[in-house]
Amino acid sequence: MRKRILITGGAGFIGSHLCEKLLNEGNEVICVDNFFTGTKDNIKHLLGNPYFEVIRHDICFPLYVEVDEIYNLACPASPVHYQKDPVQTIKVSVIGSINMLGLAKRLKVKILQASTSEVYGDPEVHPQKEEYWGNVNPIGPRACYDEGKRCAETLFFDYYRQHNLPIRVVRIFNTYGPRMHPNDGRVVSNFIVQALKNEPITVYGDGSQTRSFCYVNDLVDGMIKMMNNSDNFTGPVNLGNPEEYRIIDLAEKIIDLSNSKSKIIFKPLPQDDPKRRRPDITLAKEKLNWEPKVPVEEGLKRTIEYFERLLKEGKIR
Template identity: 60%
Template structure:
């Protein structure tokens, strides 16, 4: 796709988080003015320390559930804890972040005729009965489970986006993000890549849930950010939802063995019961992203895990 040279004033909610911090850096590199908004509930100032000296970067500590008043051309709504440990800690607030946050960014976009992108999730598919998951699949989601605050919150946010588009003409984009990994992941977020690296590097037992035969598809963070930027820069008629993720499927036990070998750890594999509503399979159908955005992942799992290994090894050395 052609490079976009227009300089925009861009708001990134959740901008100090794992994905948000990488997105802020990319947008600055592309020549935009960036406003990073974050309440630091599950993120870290360290993720954006290197950006604070940039003349086009502004950091605002604020919750996305509070009214937004800045003037912007584009909005990326990434604000929401994305790991079960964080979003289940305060499930009511998680729902508020998803729903009130969506309403606030949509209201801001409507007032300033700005484009707004919702960072939705593969969790809208729940424990899928269709594999791989295309955007046309409506999902298999429990509205009353322990993960529902996140899953149903994200589904409601998508509803709000499309209703604002139909009712008010708001220029929306919706990305459904599948498992993403890389530097700036929270070391204690409970997600499988960070869990395995931190346990292996500390010499602790590596915890697998169920029999370890469930599958996930892992996309390196730079590939995911490229997909988000391409979706935002795409023609207005491309609203999404568009799946962004890596279609290469991997069993969780295979990932654990890879990380054990990579870290040269003597950790043992131990098995715990599968958490409630945890999906057995997760793999995106990215046909739409390939066709509309000319996007697909480029970074191999081998290379991406190597970069991630260096990041977590650095954290353990500094501790």
């Protein structure tokens, strides 16, 4: 039977891939976005589908629709965007979550929260397991996102305990792929755009800090498996690629894959930037039978092709 699924932040990078996958699986999808960081270009190829609907709406205000499931992805997710309007970032995580949880409660439907590895802050435990409580600076420049997402998790579990609401919480680690915002300040998109333009590649610190990179299709599969798990597993569960990359090695790989003439330059590390980030995905393997399948090199090639196309079309300045 065709499910009617609401996706907040559905015109964003991850949200648009989720819309596409759920439509391809035969569902009806309502994409809700205020287009603060999401773009119509991400979803224009879906607009001809009669089972796809777009609503321009800010979830800081209540929304009244009838649906069978809710995926809550609405929130700017890169430092450039969430620090541009930190108060709005906190509002969408907290007030937006309250509104979506209220909708789920009224409709008695499952709701999934797209949380983040940022809830671990600059971790003192490595790799990060779900039971680690994190090391977050509550008054720093990243706190609007880190603490906003931590509070959203609190709200989800309080609705679960107080109202018996069926919730799912996933903690998303660094994700990359086509439809990333070219100017979002994230390391993969930054490096690729700089490499394709043969500009100097900016590495913050000495490049020894690490990240793990999960291809977007793998992540979306994990989110759907989490929503559909039948044993009422609420999470939180880490979704990400457990392979750890030094930032300097990623820069060199992207230069190589894009045949770039770029040189690497070094700048000071931003405040509260985590030194190491890598998920322990034991729980996802055990509960969801999920792990990433797309190798980093293959995913980077696909992402580079996407940005090459944007450059040719004059969509990157």
